Amino acid sequence: MKNIRVRFFAIFRENAGVETYQHQTRSETTMELFKEMTGIFPGLSIETAALVAINDTMAGWEQQLSDGDEVLFFPPVAGG
Amino acid sequence: MIFTITDTKIDRDGLRASLLNPASGACVMFEGWIRNHNDGQEVLRLEYEVYRPLASSEGKRILREAMGNFDIQDAGCIHREGLLELSETAVMAAAVAVHRDEAFNACKYIIDEVKHRLPIWKKEHYVNGDAHWVNCQRCANHAGTSKALPGAAADG
Numbered sequence: 001m002k003n004i005r006v007r008f009f010a011i012f013r014e015n016a017g018v019e020t021y022q023h024q025t026r027s028e029t030t031m032e033l034f035k036e037m038t039g040i041f042p043g044l045s046i047e048t049a050a051l052v053a054i055n056d057t058m059a060g061w062e063q064q065l066s067d068g069d070e071v072l073f074f075p076p077v078a079g080g
Numbered sequence: 081m082i083f084t085i086t087d088t089k090i091d092r093d094g095l096r097a098s099l100l101n102p103a104s105g106a107c108v109m110f111e112g113w114i115r116n117h118n119d120g121q122e123v124l125r126l127e128y129e130v131y132r133p134l135a136s137s138e139g140k141r142i143l144r145e146a147m148g149n150f151d152i153q154d155a156g157c158i159h160r161e162g163l164l165e166l167s168e169t170a171v172m173a174a175a176v177a178v179h180r181d182e183a184f185n186a187c188k189y190i191i192d193e194v195k196h197r198l199p200i201w202k203k204e205h206y207v208n209g210d211a212h213w214v215n216c217q218r219c220a221n222h223a224g225t226s227k228a229l230p231g232a233a234a235d236g
Contacts, residue, residue, distance in 0.1 A: 009129065009131060009199065009201065010129050010201035010203075010213055010216070011201070011213040011216045048216070051199065053134055053199075056133045056134055056137070057134075058134070058138065072131070072134070072199075074131075074199050075201065075213070075215075075216050076215040076216055077195075077196070077197070077198060077199060077200055077201060077215070078195070078200065078201055078202045078213070078214040078215040078216075079128075079135075079159060079171065079194050079195050079198045079200035079202075080112045080159075080170065080171050080191060080194055080195040080200075
């Protein structure tokens with residue numbers, strides 16, 4: 001099991017109802033973890049995830065998780 | 081190169097001054113303004129949420145890419161966060177070069193990448209009292225389907 005800190009932003013935070021969530025998981029990748037989050041927070045939908053980062057570095061959806069990681073889930077961005 | 085996130089009015093003259101170079105013949109500066117309408121809705125104001133640590137590092141990466149991909153001498157970008165009123169400047173991107181073509185191309189590259197890559201979200205507040213996150217309509221109307229994640233992206 002890995003201890004992961006999850007952070008949600010913008011509409012994800014509003015839909016989940018939390019900004020951060022400490023989670024013990026068997027998920028191996030960011031994608032697996034986000035799918036897990038959609039089960040815990042019904043306000044999240046897997047089709048809406050756009051970008052993900054681990055420990056303040058942009059990551060991919062197949063990136064491996066490590067114990068102690070902070071995973072950031074971003075909804076579609078809209079700068080400018 | 082300068083990339084900044086700020087919660088105060090963008091210093092247009094300061095950005096220009098920081099890029100001045102006697103060897104440069106062209107400076108292209110783009111300003112993004114808060115407009116009063118979007119998708120048929122009357123917009124009252126915009127609210128920008130920025131995740132600063134990553135927006136800053138990714139923004140600097142975009143400027144380095146512009147410096148590497150185009151024949152320019154300098155580049156800069158400033159993005160606002162927080163509540164913005166109509167006609168305020170939300171973002172400025174700039175590129176400086178010997179000649180204008182490279183400056184135009186680099187400036188377009190910078191603003192396009194900023195819109196697609198930086199962890200920045202904007203919430204439109206409408207005259208009728210509603211508010212929506214831009215590009216997040218699917219999030220608001222989530223259907224709980226299991227579409228593959230890499231297909232989801234910002235509209236830009």
